[in-house]
Amino acid sequence: MIKKLTKISLRGGSKVAFKLFKKSVPKLDNYSLSHGVSLVTYDNPISTISEQFNSIRTNIQFSSVDRNLRSILFTSSAPSEGKSTVSNNVAISWAKQDKRVLLIDADLRRPTIHRTFGVSNHLGLSNFLSGTVDLGTIVQPTMVENLFVITSGPTAPNPSELLGSQRINQLFATLSEEFDCLIFDAPPINSVTDAQVLAAKVDGVVLVVPYKIANKVGVAKAKRSLETVHAHILGVIMNRMTKDKLEGYYGGEYSGYYGVNPK
Template sequence: MALFKRKQKKLDNNSLKYGVGLITYSDPTSSISEQFRTIRTNIQFSSIDKSLSSVLFTSSEPSEGKSTVSNNVAVTWADQGKKVILIDADLRRPTVHKTFGVGNSKGLSTILSGNDQLEDVIQSTVIPNLFVITSGPVPPNPSELLNSSRMDNLLKELTSQSDLLIVDAPPVNTVTDAQVLAARVDGTILVVPQGIADKGGVRHAKQLLQAVHANILGAIMNRVTAEKSSGYYGGYYGGYYGADDK
């Protein structure tokens, strides 16, 4: 593909320190990495009628782990030999450029504002088959950019150019960005940290997503301690729960 030309150096400690932890890259044989692979498999089987071309990850509130989950799931999908594109659509608090140690002078915001073309901003990573589009400079009007026809066209082009498009979106209850994006992708997953997320807040986030007819595939419970979970997923990730699970 003509879009995918850039080469990426090996990630160093600094790139991981200031982004989110990529345990699926740094320790692929760990139990947590295996949990991410199980989550990937569960997501793959969550849509029986049609294959998923685009998946969005969000949370009810900030700092609940949605970037850690989305970025690591992206790595596990790419490890299968699938061409994966990860978009940092959190234009207010971006992290993808830090996690993968790539530049952020250009990105989603500069594409949507008409200042750059897709081939100028898509970047390869150290993980084979995984490409990223960083947020770009923080714009004054994130919601307007994400709700534009340019965003619609971009999503269509990226899904045609990849096996899977993963969108790292802002929290649902904080801004409208996640709702805008969830209405445009094949499926949405809510990340819920056990013992941290407010039950009412999670319900409200689900209601907001349902209001835009988002296809909620389910939820991932993270930050689960061994004491809180006696199941296979005990240790950090509580696993994947279907949209109809209570």
């Protein structure tokens, strides 16, 4: 049964409405760890779902007309809620606009980008943050023109400390000069503090909320955690909506982008 419509206020007073269902905690999905996520914007660029990702990209671009969005972080309240699928496909959509885009796997605990794009994870973000390699060593091209990736690198014992180090500031300073957009695929914000650390440094944060799966208490907690570090919340993507819930206009799995301009 659908619970009461919950409205979560974003910064500046606007609200995002969620129809969220009370669910038991779903079993953690490990498929993407072994196989990566689906890249529909690359495999089927003229599909309805690809067009929805293009709309998400456009809405993000226009969500903050008074500030230049050069770095964007995607996160969710809990694991297996689709934030990697969304961030990876939005990155491809952005690159197809003749923008130099760098997709960074900032999930140092459960990385997927190397599987998704079929690139090496021998060296990556953890190596750079540990001070063992330079940035030029870990930036890798992909099969998508204008899209580059930095994988997570080998598992580190202290991801939060690495992401909060001075080396991450060097990463922002250097790569912001070389790329039009940095997109961070971050861990779920309620699981570890990694995303919270990065959220304080990027230009904007997008929260991915799966329809009928996300817990409203968890989403509210994620929003509070972002506000604690004064993150610039761009809005919410509600994904995994079925065709009948989209009033027959959009088919497929992904819906629109809500709370585009929270100011």
